[in-house]
Amino acid sequence: MNPRLLRDLKKLLGADGVLSEPEDLLLYEYDGSVETARPDCVVFPRSTADVVELFRLANRHKTPLVGRGAGTGLSGGALARQGGIITSFARMNRILAIDIENQRAVVQPGVVNSDLSAAVAHLGLHFAPDPSSQKACTIGGNVSENSGGPHTLAYGVTTNHVLALEAVLGTGELVRFGSAALDSPGYDLTGIFVGSEGTFGLVTEITVKLIRLPEAVKTLLAIYNSVNDATETVAEITARGITPSACEMLDGWTIRAVEEYVHAGFPLDATAILLIEVDGLLEEVEDALLHVKEVCTMHRAREVRVARDERERELLWKGRKNAFGAVGRIAPSYYTQDGVIPRSKLPATLRRVGEVSRKYGLQIGNVFHAGDGNLHPIILFDERDERQFRDAVRAADEIIDFCVHVGGAITGEHGVGMEKDRLMPLIFTETDLDLMKQVHDVFNPAGLLNPGKIFPTSKGCGEIYVRPQPQLSSPPARA
């Protein structure tokens, strides 16, 4: 990379604030997705002022800047697709203020999601968005991707909990959008910013809502001999107007993978399980539990277990939240998809996933937010086998195609990033995309921030895109 820029960066952030050796950069070629891209350097700002200056330097040298939290994202959002500088927020990880009375917190972007909830748990509060990666992922990353999680079914996704932002835009301006008090007059700039996948600005401070922890929580495990029965249970729960705080599904293959690893107590011979949680006032929870049990039984659950105590409850959730880790232990590579469908279409969609699995001869596990209709098929493949890799991508595309066909969307919580840019034309017209691009240019006119994301690089859809094969042994050369 440009030696003058590197020198300036080291002058700004100190020698320990910049990584540029190839062996150091290797780690930053990856995030949670199957994509890779090598940055020219990685920097670690410590303050908003550092970020402002950082942008000035990048701009002077016309070098891309990509924000990165913990790199747990699943769509390549935190990868430097066109090279340049990765801005890690690992050192901007302080909780700046907790306002108990008003149930607000102000955090730096590098604060780990679950650390915020842990910091306010003794006050009976929590930060509601809870991605499965919450023990690692950062709130800055959550803001960029508008992350969800199991409990977003009742509590909403990140955007529903962000009140105000401070950010350095792609114009170089340091701005504040929104306010800690509700209904800031004017356009909802916070609303458009959250979920812009790092293409509008680098977030330097976030004001969030804290939510009171429920008085009572009950977690229930429903065990099925048929995937169809489980999905029909979910459709019926939705149709009856029961709103659980979470409603997750795992299929048989995933259950066995998880059980071997976590020992959550999932039955090894089951074809599907539902993990359903209800919360609220004690009286409400008891009532909701009865209704949920009734629906499960009506749809032929062979057993319905209610976690007896907090330990059992945590174990069940451990099984769910470590599902991807469990799969990682047994498969050389896997590709996690993220489609959304109307909830009544769950049974049909899961049947289609099964057909796709058989068609390509690829194992596809299912572990997902059933209550939201947010699917996460995990497609297993061996990346050393080029045909398998192509088939995995084709299988994923067929599933997404089906999701769109039944009225769904291409991503529910992982983001478009560099994974699904080419799929955007499946749901958006050229007019939609042009307007989005114009809005992009308001915030990021020179395109220096996170270039190569969200927007399809070539027009036309439907062609099969073959990803450059991930090379685990040697760093891929930059395109």
Added chain:
Amino acid sequence: MSVTDISSRLSSLADSKCIVSNPIQLASYQIDGVTPSAALRPASVEQIVEIVKFAAAEKLAIIPRGARTKFGMIPRPQRYDLALDMTALDRIVAYDPADLTLSVESGVPLHRLAGVLAGHRQFLPLQVPFFDRATVGGTIASGIDSPLRQLYGTARDFVLGMEFVTAAGRIAKSGGRVVKNVSGYDLHKLMIGACGTLGVISKINFRTFPTPATTHAFIAFFETVNRAAEMSRRIAESPLRPLNVEIVNPAAVALLFSAPGAQMPRAVAGEFPPRDQWALIIGFSGIAKVIDRYERELRGMAGDTDAISLDEEAAPPVLARLSEFVSIALGAWPEIVILKAGMLPNQLSPFLRNVTSISEAASLQLAVVARGVGVVYFALQPDPRSIAALPQVIENIFQASGQRGGHAEIFWRPRMLREMPASLNPKRPDFAQMRNLKKTFDPENIFAPDAFSRWIPDAR
């Protein structure tokens, strides 16, 4: 271009059925005495496209409107060439009760939609002012909120996607029809509350909600705002999740519940409301056991003060009146100004005391409804003697809100204040982005140009 020119040009491009040419009818599209050159009532999004293209080519200002209930929110228009009447776009495009999702054209009246949803025991938490007349599109475009936001949030939390016509005359959309979706930028979030300044909303997708079991209410009366706010705080710290929590000042209590036409249920008419008391109004719902729990806990928090419980018969009309505060105040008091403020919940009480003394000093009548989440509506009623002081009072209230870390804007203005900008602080930190977005969406400034000056006075 003359009025006749516009009409004849329009008739050649649009279906003549959608042109309002009758002068009497045209007069009904007046805003503050300003009559548009033409009014159009398109019946399809394609017709909107034609109209917008024409307007853009001729640089004519378009003001979209639904049921015309909220023109008081925008300054008197200096440019108003075409009225775009959206009420013929009134179809429910798709409703999937089993998915709890809904897609409607923007001209659908709220009350009609509520009826359809009620058939499936579902609803939208848009219990907003002018409920019996307002359209879905106008409600969303105005960004007006409802007491139910305490539990359900505002439109930004349950609008899933939108279709709208851009100033270039193209049909664009964002979001989708599923409850969880991060595909592309959430352009629809910009359209909510933009007062028609960015595009013409043609279709809106919502998530719907199961109608709660029976709704009950609890009203506690207090001598001071402090004690009302204190109980509101205790509710926020409890595990209770009520539908709404509202602090209401004595004048607003009288407006809402003793005015002629209030038609309060007989059960409460005798004892309700007491004079000169602040009220804290809490709505809640659930099964019988849950209702008992709420009543027990709320009574405990209220202590020895006067309080009444309203059952499932009595509560809904009271809560409906509460949600109509803006329209009721407008109906009762001529030449009213309504301010809206956003305030941190723990600043509500001192802020309300501030505002009360500011308005008392100027001999203005003041009616207040403050949501427990920190959103306040003030209706100020000047008399002939105090009217001159009004602009200064407004400025003082703006200052008081700023000093307490909140913000305020003119929500509704009387004729005399039509020219006044909604916010007196033109140095807002996001000025540049707002202006650039407006330019991006509407380069010729044809969409409700004067409405934009609500926020940025010199933008006209």
